[in-house]
Each structure stands twice: as C-alpha cells, then as structure tokens.
Amino acid sequence: MxxxxxxxxxxxxxxxxxxxxxxxxxxxxxxxxxxxxxxxxxxxxxxxxxxxxxxxxxxxxxxxxxxxxxxxxxxxxxxxxxxxxxxxxxxxxxxxxxxxxxxxxxxxxxxxxxxxxxxxxxxxIPLVGLTAWQALVEMGKVKPGQKIFIQAGSGGVGTFAIQLAKHLGAEVATTTSAKNAELVKGLGADLIIDYNTQDFEKVLSGYDLVLNSQDPETLKKSLRVLKPGGQLISISGPPDPEFAKELKLNLFLNLVMRLLSRRVRKEAKSHGVRYSFLFMRAQGQHLSEITSLIESGAIRPxxxxxxxxxxxxxxxxxxxxxxxxxxxxxxxxx
Missing domain, CATH: 3.90.180.10 (Medium-chain alcohol dehydrogenases, catalytic domain)
Incomplete structure (x- = not known):
C-alpha cells in the first residue's frame, strides 16, 4: 500500500x-x-x-x-x-x-x-471531538449555567468544544480574530474576544473552567480568570504527575513531568484553582456518543x-x- x-x-x-x-x-x-x-x-x-x-x-x-x-x-x-x-x-x-x-x-x-x-x-472529527469530550464531559464535568472559556475558538478543537459546551448548557467565551468572529458566533459562542485588540484577562472573570491550548503566558493569565475552585484543563502542556502516572512512565520521566508542571501547579494552588493536563486517548465509546450528537444536529463539522x-x-x-x-x-x- x-x-x-x-x-x-x-x-x-x-x-x-x-x-x-x-x-x-x-x-x-x-x-x-x-x-x-x-x-x-x-x-x-x-x-x-x-x-x-x-x-x-x-x-x-x-x-x-x-x-x-x-x-x-x-x-x-x-x-x-x-x-x-x-x-x-x-x-x-x-x-x-x-x-x-x-x-x-x-x-x-x-x-x-x-x-x-x-x-x-x-x-x-475524531481527535478534536475526543479532546473536547474528554476535557468538558469526562474531566470538567460541565454543568448547565457554568461559564467556560475556550481558547482559539476557530481552530479544530475550539470549533468542536464551543458546540459541545453549548450542548451541555454552558455560557461560552472564546478568543479569535475579527475575521472569524461570525464563525464562532454561529457555533454558539456567547462572548467573543478579538485577541488582536483585546486582553481576555481584562474582560473575563469568575469562570468555572478554561480549556487552554496556547502558550505558557496565556496559561498563566487563564488561571487568573477562574473563580476559586475553578479548573484549567490544558491540552498544550505542561504535562503533570497525573499524566505520568496514567502513562506508567518510569521514575525519571515521572520526575521530569513533576518539574515541568511545578510552577503552574503552584500558581494554580495560590489562586485556589486546579490545573490538569489532558493528552487525549483513543476511545470508540466516546466517539459513539459524539456520533449521536452529530446525527441529532447538536454538533456539525x-x-x-x-x-x-x-x-x-x-x-x-x-x-x-x-x-x-x-x-x-x-x-x-x-
């Protein structure tokens, strides 16, 4: 072949x-x-x-x-x-x-x-759909009325996650450029922040969950828009000790993961919020659930x-x- x-x-x-x-x-x-x-x-x-x-x-x-x-x-x-x-x-x-x-x-x-x-x-669908599902449903346990901040709303994960969060009953904020504002609005975003002209940290506060997909500086700012008890789930790192445990990595790599995420975990704790790293895994059952949402019209590619x-x-x-x-x-x- x-x-x-x-x-x-x-x-x-x-x-x-x-x-x-x-x-x-x-x-x-x-x-x-x-x-x-x-x-x-x-x-x-x-x-x-x-x-x-x-x-x-x-x-x-x-x-x-x-x-x-x-x-x-x-x-x-x-x-x-x-x-x-x-x-x-x-x-x-x-x-x-x-x-x-x-x-x-x-x-x-x-x-x-x-x-x-x-x-x-x-x-x-599969990789972005499973990423959004495992972040919002499995780890985040998103409930109706919660405030969710999804970064990069016009990207692969963002376009799916906005729709899933709205299906779950959440209020959704996202970042994108002005030219993609209509796209993310059509997917259900309630608050759209133009990252070229606005600082999301000055606009958002009291959020229940952030889905982080950007750089370390954006991650640090995102911790500050969460309310006490809120959760930041990052798909762009740094990996944390729980991830090392899940992958059954050796002691050396376990230590590496702990050191890589030490600063962000410490900062999250100081804000009274939780930090988690998600590396999406294959899961046919989750995809079957996603199939039902797509066939019902709740989510579109x-x-x-x-x-x-x-x-x-x-x-x-x-x-x-x-x-x-x-x-x-x-x-x-x-």
Missing part, C-alpha cells in the same frame, strides 16, 4: 511517499480502507520529535491520527463490526498511521461513522480545506501556519 513515511525525527522534516506492507490484522482488529484522514498539529509535533521521550516511534513510521473509511477485514474476535461498515476513529498511540491506504485498529477505538456526514467531514493524498505534505504545512478554520482533511481514496 502507499503511505507517507517519517524516516527520521526532524523539525519540519520531509515525509516520503512509499510502498509499504499492509498492516497486520490482530484478533481484535478491524482493517480499514482509508477514505479520508484529518491533519493535526500533533502530527507535526511527533514528526519533529517533541514527544519522542514519552511517545516513541521507531522510524520509519506513518503519521496520521484521524480516519474515516470502510472495514475490509475483521479479526477473529471482533464482534462489533463487519466488512463493509463505514467507520471513523482516532487510532490509539503506538498504532497511528492514517496517512496511508489502509490501517488496522483495535475495535475498541472505532465507531460507526455518522450517517449524515461524508467521509471527509467524518475524518475531521467545520472543515477548512481538503487536499488530495499526494498533497499530504502541503496539508501538514498549511496546518502549521495556524490559519486553518476548523479542520484540514486529506482525501485518500474514492
């Missing part, structure tokens, strides 16, 4: 289009013919080697964390899916590789594709651009500009 391969960790390194063997199908696996795949900054960070200490891949390896496609084969123990099913997924860590014609995934990571989405729209498979490197470069509104998708097959 054809796939885009990373030959070595290197910042902005080239991907190589190669012919590689089809993936092995284990007993609990479904083999999926990839029809479309989403592109994420996580792909760039893994290629650049930013996560190689905690999430090592042995080059050559295939990038890609979102997939929509059709099941072409199932393992001997698979019970939830059959050949011909249209599915979507975020493959689990160490088994990613959706920039390819086929991928094998554990059935626990997979869900049936929403019937009202095409393949490209479906491929835009936001797709900026669609690239053909041979332009995968261009798609990744476009995502790296930070200008994408919603998600960037690659069409892999007919």
């Amino acid at each position: 054809k796939a885009f391969v990373v030959d070595k960790y290197r910042k902005k390194g080239a991907l190589r289009l190669a012919n590689v063997p089809e993936p092995e199908v284990r007993d609990n696996d479904v083999l999926v013919r990839v029809r479309a795949t989403g592109v994420n900054l996580l792909d760039s960070k893994i290629r650049d080697g930013e996560f190689k200490l905690i999430l090592p891949y042995g080059p050559p390896f295939i990038l890609g964390h979102d997939v929509a496609g059709s099941v072409v084969r199932v393992g001997s123990k698979v019970r939830r899916f059959k050949t011909g099913d249209e599915v979507y997924a975020r493959p689990r860590d160490h088994r990613v590789g959706t920039f390819a014609e086929f991928i094998a995934m554990d059935e626990a990571d997979v869900a049936l594709k929403p019937e009202n989405l095409n393949m490209e729209e479906a491929a835009s 936001v797709v900026d651009k669609i690239f053909p498979f041979e332009k995968t490197e261009d798609a990744l470069a476009y995502v790296e500009t930070g200008r994408a509104k919603g998600k960037v998708v690659i069409t892999v097959g007919e």
